[in-house]
Amino acid sequence: MAGAKSAPSRKAPEERIRARNEAKILKAAVELFSRKGFDGTRTAEIAEACGLPKANIYYYFSTKEAIYTTLIERLLQGWDKALEHITAERDPREALSAYVAAKLDYSRRHVVESRFFANEMLRGGGFLSRAQKRHMQEITRERVRVVEGWVRDGKIVPIDPNHFFIMLWATTQFYADFAEVAAVTLEKARLSLTDYEAAQKTIVKVILSGCLPAS
Amino acid sequence: MAGAKSAPSRKAPEERIRARNEAKILKAAVELFSRKGFDGTRTAEIAEACGLPKANIYYYFSTKEAIYTTLIERLLQGWDKALEHITAERDPREALSAYVAAKLDYSRRHVVESRFFANEMLRGGGFLSRAQKRHMQEITRERVRVVEGWVRDGKIVPIDPNHFFIMLWATTQFYADFAEVAAVTLEKARLSLTDYEAAQKTIVKVILSGCLPAS
DNA sequence: GAATTTCTTGACCAAATCGTCAATTTTTCT
DNA sequence: AGAAAAATTGACGATTTGGTCAAGAAATTC
Numbered sequence: 001m002a003g004a005k006s007a008p009s010r011k012a013p014e015e016r017i018r019a020r021n022e023a024k025i026l027k028a029a030v031e032l033f034s035r036k037g038f039d040g041t042r043t044a045e046i047a048e049a050c051g052l053p054k055a056n057i058y059y060y061f062s063t064k065e066a067i068y069t070t071l072i073e074r075l076l077q078g079w080d081k082a083l084e085h086i087t088a089e090r091d092p093r094e095a096l097s098a099y100v101a102a103k104l105d106y107s108r109r110h111v112v113e114s115r116f117f118a119n120e121m122l123r124g125g126g127f128l129s130r131a132q133k134r135h136m137q138e139i140t141r142e143r144v145r146v147v148e149g150w151v152r153d154g155k156i157v158p159i160d161p162n163h164f165f166i167m168l169w170a171t172t173q174f175y176a177d178f179a180e181v182a183a184v185t186l187e188k189a190r191l192s193l194t195d196y197e198a199a200q201k202t203i204v205k206v207i208l209s210g211c212l213p214a215s
Numbered sequence: 216m217a218g219a220k221s222a223p224s225r226k227a228p229e230e231r232i233r234a235r236n237e238a239k240i241l242k243a244a245v246e247l248f249s250r251k252g253f254d255g256t257r258t259a260e261i262a263e264a265c266g267l268p269k270a271n272i273y274y275y276f277s278t279k280e281a282i283y284t285t286l287i288e289r290l291l292q293g294w295d296k297a298l299e300h301i302t303a304e305r306d307p308r309e310a311l312s313a314y315v316a317a318k319l320d321y322s323r324r325h326v327v328e329s330r331f332f333a334n335e336m337l338r339g340g341g342f343l344s345r346a347q348k349r350h351m352q353e354i355t356r357e358r359v360r361v362v363e364g365w366v367r368d369g370k371i372v373p374i375d376p377n378h379f380f381i382m383l384w385a386t387t388q389f390y391a392d393f394a395e396v397a398a399v400t401l402e403k404a405r406l407s408l409t410d411y412e413a414a415q416k417t418i419v420k421v422i423l424s425g426c427l428p429a430s
Numbered sequence: 431g432a433a434t435t436t437c438t439t440g441a442c443c444a445a446a447t448c449g450t451c452a453a454t455t456t457t458t459c460t
Numbered sequence: 461a462g463a464a465a466a467a468t469t470g471a472c473g474a475t476t477t478g479g480t481c482a483a484g485a486a487a488t489t490c
Contacts (some may be wrong), residue, residue: 017486018436019436027252038255039254040252053438053439058478058480063478064477064478118337119235121393121396122392124373133399137399140400157424160416163414165400170393174381174385175381178385182381184348185352186377187352187356199378203378205374206421206425207425208425210420210421210424233467256447257448259447269449269469270450270471271469277449
């Protein structure tokens with residue numbers, strides 16, 4: 001009973017409890033923040049939602065704002081994952097299809113995180129640091145260059161790459177941020193996987209015919 | 216001095232002060248709600264913003280929620296104005312261009328109202344009455360039928376009209392709701408009229424080539 | 431197994447928040 | 461002008477909120 005499994009279980013002994021509880025807190029917090037925003041969320045609610053006494057939360061995070069900014073920091077990393085599909089080598093048709101698919105998939109499976117960011121953006125991104133804003137800017141600029149390259153090579157129709165990206169971003173993001181509106185539009189109680197697939201098909205079709213040169 | 220102008224100036228004497236103050240309050244409130252949401256907005260802030268003592272606000276509105284729902288009621292009327300451009304008689308090319316133009320124009324000139332709604336939607340539309348939801352649904356359904364007609368007549372490519380509308384809505388709405396993100400993307404301090412014009416051009420181009428049959 | 435560090439938690443506090451009220455002023459009506 | 465109605469407002473109160481603290485319980489180290 002002893003010995004055999006002692007090695008893996010003692011992997012990070014000095015930080016195990018801390019890591020587990022911080023994760024609990026952040027998970028409960030992102031859900032509440034995403035629905036009710038920073039001001040609308042009470043620390044007591046977070047406590048109740050993660051099953052820890054409120055005072056314990058303040059042992060791990062000094063303020064409510066600290067929880068919020070920690071979330072921004074962590075989620076910013078996954079924010080631009082889908083953009084990785086947009087590369088210069090790839091054919092626009094493939095790259096754009098893959099991007100839309102990945103973004104919609106993320107929207108479907110990470111509704112909470114998507115909404116958390118939408119909430120922050122609606123408020124003007126006041127909690128974002130200058131460095132974080134610059135980071136977002138650079139990521140975008142990089143991919144804008146890819147699209148510019150496609151235009152130069154005649155692979156897609158001449159188009160403003162910035163507004164083109166906004167179109168893609170806005171459309172795919174919508175399904176996470178405003179799922180209820182989408183559901184009302186589609187006259188359903190909630191969105192199903194089928195709806196996401198139909199969305200993907202429609203978006204890809206319009207976007208591709210919209211930017212590929214006439215064959 | 217008397218007589219000549221007495222008729223028009225006494226048009227609604229019993230409601231003049233009330234109307235003026237209610238308007239003041241609602242104007243200040245929509246601005247605050249749009250930025251900070253329902254919970255994030257304090258009634259004292261509204262009071263300060265409209266230059267009325269807080270107690271006076273409670274003379275006109277019984278609760279904070281009453282202010283909020285009054286705003287929803289009033290703004291819902293202008294919500295779907297742009298959709299009027301989508302009619303069966305009109306050519307899709309014209310109708311869609313006009314819609315995008317009108318929607319972007321509204322986004323630019325009514326940032327506050329757009330954001331107010333976005334905020335409400337992000338929260339799942341909990342303050343919307345069932346009747347209001349149904350209203351939105353019916354408005355949409357009407358226009359979806361128009362698009363279905365276009366498809367049937369071969370005027371546009373076969374496409375899911377619901378997701379097509381979501382694409383249009385999401386894209387144009389984005390410029391109001393997430394103006395800061397758009398500004399960061401475009402590497403500007405704030406959006407100018409020129410940016411909106413470029414957006415319109417790009418969106419119309421992609422959407423039209425995306426749904427019109429190959430000529 | 432004792433010492434030390436980390437973690438837990440109920441009780442508490444000052445500030446803020448929504449909403450009330452009663453006294454007063456202004457406007458309207460006759 | 462005088463009465464009645466509508467509007468204004470400072471002061472106040474109950475409750476909620478973010479955050480603190482100190483004392484004790486677990487876990488870790490030596």
